[in-house]
Amino acid sequence: MNKRVFFILAALIFFSPVYAQDDGAGSKKASYWEKVKDKTVRCLLCPRQCTLDVNQRGVCTVRVNRDGTLYTLGYGNPVAVHVDPIEKKPFFHVMPGETAFSIAVAGCNMRCLFCQNWQISQSRPDEVECYNLPPEEVVNKTVQSGCKFVVYTYTEPTVFYEYMLDTARMARKKGLKNGMHSCGYINPGPLKELLQYMDAVNVDIKGFSREFYNKMGMMAELEPVLRTLKEIKSAGVWLELTNLVIPGENDDPQKVREMCLWIRENLGDSVPVHFSRFIPAYRLANLPPTPVEKLQECRRIAMECGLKYVYIGNVPGHYAESTYCPQCDKLLVGRSGYRITENNIMDGKCKFCGHQVPGIWRE
Ligand code: SF4
Structure with missing residues (x-):
């Protein structure tokens, strides 16, 4: 079946x-x-x-x-439970073609005007219909559904920290892997404890200025997010980044360049970066979708800054959904939407030239 x-x-x-x-x-x-x-x-x-x-x-x-x-009111009561392609998280350097048992509890510690999941992230856990799914059941369902990963996603997993941590511990004991998509707004102590059980984390860099984090309704600071990124990297947990490019709001080429240079300097040139297309939503429903040319410009800037794995997201069929070898330029992992069309990575290396490709590949 x-x-x-x-x-x-x-x-x-x-x-x-x-x-x-x-x-x-x-x-x-x-x-x-x-x-x-x-x-x-x-x-x-x-x-x-x-x-x-x-x-x-x-x-x-x-x-x-x-x-x-x-x-906490967010323990064992996810509002969303889905089996997704791991590419949807997005993780592009993590077992291509694998599926992820994905859960989210309602609520978020940010208030982004552009939230793409606002129906659940901006709700309270007691306002929405939830599932009754304690950690051991998440693990059982993950195994039953044939997934190798549990991924905490859709809203902000930090706010259901205790549920995530207990689930991640149990999942690890069962030989499963754990992943998280987060805004990175978490204090160092709880982050350190959590990272012991995380295999992969994708963090949103929403913009590269304090003003952006304040202005867009988040009333948050950029600095703690950057600290989180450095801590994930130094803990040796696989890290990918997502930047939702919003027309006229965070797409200034100079700021994009600053962000990419910071990434290269602090996280290295091999951290995958996903420039994701904004779809009008929530309080910014009046804006247009991000032009594909703008996403391509962001990608070009990132590559000029020396980043090796730069992707365009939310544009199905675009060539920059795929992974290319930074040494021989050949296609490594072909993607169309969330579908894998080709995989030329063998034992973590480009099968054409032997270049080592960082990530978590099949065991
Ligand atoms: S500090 Fe953060 S996690 Fe704690 S109650 Fe406030 S918003 Fe929620």
């Missing part, structure tokens, strides 16, 4: 929708917080460090102060 059909049938049989409750399903005592005074607490999970009085929630809407103790 086709994997996808199997999973849909399994979903119908095993999953029963629930709503998270302030004191019930999906709720668990949180990690990474401290008492401030009396019953006021401070969350230490992400750089926002929300200080919360009793019954207040953090910016993410997932963490709540309940009588002086911080709880």
Whole structure:
């Protein structure tokens, strides 16, 4: 039976929708917080460090102060559960053609006006219908559906940290791999603990200035994201980057160049970078989609800066969806949409010239 059909049938049989409750399903005592005074607490999970009085929630809407103790409402209650191609995450240097059991809990610690998944990322876990899927069930379903990866994605996995961490630990014990797509807005302590169980992480660099992170509704800072990138790299976890190119907002060639030079200098020339096409959505539905020529310009700038693996995303059939050997220029991995058309990587090397290609390839 086709994997996808199997999973849909399994979903119908095993999953029963629930709503998270302030004191019930999906709720668990949180990690990474401290008492401030009396019953006021401070969350230490992400750089926002929300200080919360009793019954207040953090910016993410997932963490709540309940009588002086911080709880998460995002444990075991994903709002989205899908089997996806690993290319959709996007991971282009991770087992091409593999499938990823992908989960997300509602909520996010950013408020991007251009969010492409705003229906779930900007909802509270108790506002949307969720699945009842504890960590051990995620692992079981991953195995049953024939996936090698569990990927935490669609919204911001940091805000369902405890659920992700417990699942990732169990998945690792079962011989599965873990991946995450994140905005990178997490404090160093929880990140370090999490990275022990992560095999691959894709981080969004949303723009390359503090002004952009403030202006676009995120009320966030760029610096903690850059710190996260360096920490992932130095932990030896596979890293890819995504930059959603929004017309007139973060597509200034000079800024793109600055970003690419920073990447090369701090993360190396082999980290894959995905320039992704913006599709009008959420509060920026009035803008046009990113012109393909603009994405090509970004890619050209990145390659001029010395980056070796630069991709264009959300433009199915574009030649820059594929991987090319930086040494002999031959096609290494052909892609069309999320479909693999050709794979010329053998034992992690270009089969034509022997050039070592960084990534996680088949064992
Ligand atoms: S994880 Fe949520 S509650 Fe904690 S600091 Fe970040 S936004 Fe605030």
